[in-house]
Amino acid sequence: MPDFPIIDMDIHPRESRAFPLEPHIPSYVVEALKQRLGGSPQNGYANPTGSYERRDAVCLDPKQTAIDHLDRYNIAYAMIQPPGMSVSLTNQIDVGNALAIAWNDWLIENWLKADPRYLGSISINMRDPAAAVAEIRRCAAHPQMKQLCIPGEADDLYGHRRYYPIYEAAAEHGLAITVHPGSEGALHSVTPVGRVSNYFEWHTLIPLTYQAHLVSLIAEGVFEKFPSLKFILCEGGVAWLCHTMWRMEKNFKGLRATVPWLKRLPSEYIFEHVRLTTQPLEEPHRAEHLLQIFDMVKAEKTVCFATDFPHWDFDDPDRVFPKSMGDHLRRRILYENSAEIFGLPTLDETMAKAAVGATRPSPAIAD
Amino acid sequence: MSAEPTRLTQLIPTGYGSEDPAICHAFRHVEEAKPPVSRSGKRFTVCHRDDLKPGERRIVDDGRQGIGVFNIGGRFYAIKNVCPHAGAELCRGTVHATHRPSDVGEFDAAYHGRILRCPWHGWEFDIVTGKGLYDRTGRVATYPVEIDEAGNVVVMT
Numbered sequence: 001m002p003d004f005p006i007i008d009m010d011i012h013p014r015e016s017r018a019f020p021l022e023p024h025i026p027s028y029v030v031e032a033l034k035q036r037l038g039g040s041p042q043n044g045y046a047n048p049t050g051s052y053e054r055r056d057a058v059c060l061d062p063k064q065t066a067i068d069h070l071d072r073y074n075i076a077y078a079m080i081q082p083p084g085m086s087v088s089l090t091n092q093i094d095v096g097n098a099l100a101i102a103w104n105d106w107l108i109e110n111w112l113k114a115d116p117r118y119l120g121s122i123s124i125n126m127r128d129p130a131a132a133v134a135e136i137r138r139c140a141a142h143p144q145m146k147q148l149c150i151p152g153e154a155d156d157l158y159g160h161r162r163y164y165p166i167y168e169a170a171a172e173h174g175l176a177i178t179v180h181p182g183s184e185g186a187l188h189s190v191t192p193v194g195r196v197s198n199y200f201e202w203h204t205l206i207p208l209t210y211q212a213h214l215v216s217l218i219a220e221g222v223f224e225k226f227p228s229l230k231f232i233l234c235e236g237g238v239a240w241l242c243h244t245m246w247r248m249e250k251n252f253k254g255l256r257a258t259v260p261w262l263k264r265l266p267s268e269y270i271f272e273h274v275r276l277t278t279q280p281l282e283e284p285h286r287a288e289h290l291l292q293i294f295d296m297v298k299a300e301k302t303v304c305f306a307t308d309f310p311h312w313d314f315d316d317p318d319r320v321f322p323k324s325m326g327d328h329l330r331r332r333i334l335y336e337n338s339a340e341i342f343g344l345p346t347l348d349e350t351m352a353k354a355a356v357g358a359t360r361p362s363p364a365i366a367d
Numbered sequence: 368m369s370a371e372p373t374r375l376t377q378l379i380p381t382g383y384g385s386e387d388p389a390i391c392h393a394f395r396h397v398e399e400a401k402p403p404v405s406r407s408g409k410r411f412t413v414c415h416r417d418d419l420k421p422g423e424r425r426i427v428d429d430g431r432q433g434i435g436v437f438n439i440g441g442r443f444y445a446i447k448n449v450c451p452h453a454g455a456e457l458c459r460g461t462v463h464a465t466h467r468p469s470d471v472g473e474f475d476a477a478y479h480g481r482i483l484r485c486p487w488h489g490w491e492f493d494i495v496t497g498k499g500l501y502d503r504t505g506r507v508a509t510y511p512v513e514i515d516e517a518g519n520v521v522v523m524t
Contacts, residue, residue: 253489254485
């Protein structure tokens, strides 16, 4: 267990018999769902082991997950990336909007209420920005709702101005926006060249989608338009950022006049507005190379720890980083970078609170 | 050359600090257009002023990498013939306008005939000030130019 409280930026509860989605589905789409209007395109790349989940863990019950995961790893806060992140791909746009409402109510009722350590993501339908804005306004007041979660797959790159109303609402409510993989290849190909054959290729190439969204967000001027907006690129790796950032910056020097609304270098926008989550963290042949990459991407500011619990490619906070990683960087990645994005208590405040909790006798013992 | 109207968007987002954004800073330098100064006291005669028409350029041999002399709208400007990026002969590049910093989705064309684009990687420089338009600090040396009593264009390095 880490010797200080940490923040996990990516855990995945799903629907279960004990915590079903069905009671939260708005009544006006119940019949539509019976008539099978809830469908969405799939990418066709199933995990070969039959499930995305570890065989030794589940994430179905909020109280049990608090014991199995939060307590076990000294997790002060865990960001829930809910199944509702993919409602944007629903073929029928009104059903997609209704499913966003359902998943948000499901999350609040079952998970956020169960434990204050759970942080919530608002699910929205990116295909209907007006409805997405209404849903953001409905849910943003919940104190544990800290971000939007949207899928990597989309009708348009995320720099497109059709999404401005959503970004404006996110900025207004102080919500970050996390892009999470899941359905790349459902609408387009996961590569610009053609379709891949299997999950191995698909999963390896998720960073292509992230590079495309990142370049679009910067070049189209989203961070000039919405100067307080933060994007978190979740589960897409870290090492590619060096290449994309340097290539973009080199091109910018010759091609700036084609994007004249950019008043800063691409790297400046990245360091101010973009965060990456660690899992699945690259594992170079020599562990110290990872620390060099962390240095290149200013990981002390940009990189946030995540486990992806309970999925198959889980990263353990005690094992995933090189032993030679310094304490300062460890604290930045495992707690402080994430806390700063969401305005959470500082590590010192959280440690002080934990110390008080540990020394104060519980009522049962006092009695 | 008369100063062009100023319109720089001043956006200071959270976390960036109060410094001008790099590109706004570069364009402010261009707008201020401080005249170059002679340092070595050397003089190089280029040609008679009638032989360097508006829009034309000459590259004069200064015994080093050369100096580009440009006639922009009837006034003469001299700039070192070396790109600070990779050492290309900068003054063999194309001359045109650029886009000033603008709001998202707008194109604010300015400085027509005054922007030199390096022939290798396309980095842009203001011929009048030597300021690079791609970051905060990049620039190329510029030199004063005068017309002597005989009507010759003379560069003073």
